[in-house]
Amino acid sequence: MTIARTPEPPYYAVIFTSRMSDGDNMGYGAMGNKMVELASQQTGFLGVESVRGGDGFGITVSYWTTLEAIEAWKNHSLHQVAQDKGKAEWYQQFGLRVAKVERDNFMGM
Amino acid sequence: MTIARTPEPPYYAVIFTSRMSDGDNMGYGAMGNKMVELASQQTGFLGVESVRGGDGFGITVSYWTTLEAIEAWKNHSLHQVAQDKGKAEWYQQFGLRVAKVERDNFMGM
Numbered sequence: 001m002t003i004a005r006t007p008e009p010p011y012y013a014v015i016f017t018s019r020m021s022d023g024d025n026m027g028y029g030a031m032g033n034k035m036v037e038l039a040s041q042q043t044g045f046l047g048v049e050s051v052r053g054g055d056g057f058g059i060t061v062s063y064w065t066t067l068e069a070i071e072a073w074k075n076h077s078l079h080q081v082a083q084d085k086g087k088a089e090w091y092q093q094f095g096l097r098v099a100k101v102e103r104d105n106f107m108g109m
Numbered sequence: 110m111t112i113a114r115t116p117e118p119p120y121y122a123v124i125f126t127s128r129m130s131d132g133d134n135m136g137y138g139a140m141g142n143k144m145v146e147l148a149s150q151q152t153g154f155l156g157v158e159s160v161r162g163g164d165g166f167g168i169t170v171s172y173w174t175t176l177e178a179i180e181a182w183k184n185h186s187l188h189q190v191a192q193d194k195g196k197a198e199w200y201q202q203f204g205l206r207v208a209k210v211e212r213d214n215f216m217g218m
Binding site for chain 1: 112113115118122126127128158159160161164167168170196201202203204205206208209210211212213215216217218
């Protein structure tokens with residue numbers, strides 16, 4: 001994983017924080033990779049950063065040009081399938097926040 | 110780590126994405142814990158979520174009521190010491206983004 005190279009603000013961030021269900025969570029890794037690949041092909045996608053710790057707690061932040069781009073990705077049919085599986089099986093808990101990035105600052109990039 | 114219980118939007122998120130320096134990064138863990146404890150005592154602090162992966166890549170998102178609260182925390186003298194150590198020693202790279210949370214959605218909380 002690397003730090004996303006985003007353009008000058010303003011742009012949008014979707015902060016997705018989750019706790020995995022107990023169990024083997026079969027298919028989750030493959031679906032996650034597929035979703036990152038698919039997201040990166042969508043209009044308005046700017047980048048993604050993602051980490052999951054050993055305790056099953058994870059944070060994924062994706063960056064987008066506009067709220068419309070976020071809405072279109074939310075409604076993408078294959079993403080809908082993944083969301084349904086996530087709610088039904090993979091995630092014990094999650095929080096999703098849509099936020100407008102107003103300023104940013106980088107070191108070493 | 111748990112998903113932060115934040116109030117109804119709007120509120121602010123500080124998304125801090127970082128890659129650790131190679132080496133033992135002595136003192137980093139203790140300072141990180143101290144900073145979370147200190148941040149949580151500041152006016153306007155709403156919560157924090159943090160994960161670091163085995164590859165040294167980490168995401169910490171802290172939540173705040175206002176930009177003024179974020180600015181005050183940025184300028185806190187002990188936090189300044191930590192920031193200086195971070196830039197000089199612990200972080201190889203980082204990205205810091207300040208964003209206004211406009212909507213959110215939770216499951217299982």
